Amino acid sequence: MKLVKKARFTREEMAEYLSRLSQMIANGILEFETGPEKIEELVSFVLEVKRKKGSLELELSFKSKIPDEKEGKIEGKLERYANKKKSASKRYRPYRAKLLKKTLAAVWKEFKRSSTNGEIVDSDLMDQLRGLLAQYDEFVEAEWKEQWVACKNAVEKALNAAKTQDNDAIKASVSQVDDLIKACHKAYK
Structure with missing residues (x-):
């Protein structure tokens, strides 16, 4: 199937169309005159902006595979891929888990910096840290769940110590968390 759409719009009309x-795209189904087309969760996207002799050209394009009709959803493919990767020597981690882990590490680093320097830690930062820990629970694997719970409890101790501004307790909890992270990474990476 090929469809070429050319039209002239006002800025507002163009914005509505886009x-x-x-x-x-967010819903995963493109509806055009030729009928609906399903797209996968992951898409490749290209944005190209050119300025040529008094005009501005903006070109948008994206590419998506058509979802596997047998599975109906991309989750089936991801599950097959996960099972295949789990059996391989390198551990499989979904992209969302990796992104969450990086965000969690950045927020933990910010908490550590603030709390160990004797600053008052922002309550929003502490809430964000708790929320990220709760979100990451779904990615915890059975073989390192015990270490995860210990680390999560140590983070909670650090957060409680930060509320009361008990610097000694903060430093002890932060040190405990860092030791647990190092040990976990050494054992399971």
Whole structure:
């Protein structure tokens, strides 16, 4: 199937059209005159901006595979991939887990910096840290769950110590968390 769409719009009309298109992409089904087309969760995207002799050209394009009709959803493919990777020597971690882990590490680093320097830690930062820990629970594997719970408890101790501004307790808890992280990474990476 090939469809070429050419039209002339006002800025507002163009913005509305692009908004509808972006909503279709978010929903995973593109609806055009030729009928609906399903797209996968992951897409390749290209944005190209050119300035040529008094005009500005903006070109958007994206590419998506058509979802596997047998599975109906991309989750089936991801599950097969996960099972294949788990049996391999290198451990499989979903992209969302990796992203969450990086965010968690950055927020922990910010908490550590603030709390160990004797600064008052922002309550939003502490809430964000608790939320990220709760989100990461779904990615915890049975073989290192015990270490995860110990680390999570140590982080909670550090957060409670930060509320009361008990610097000695903060430093002890932060040190305990860092030791647990190092030991876990050494054992399971």
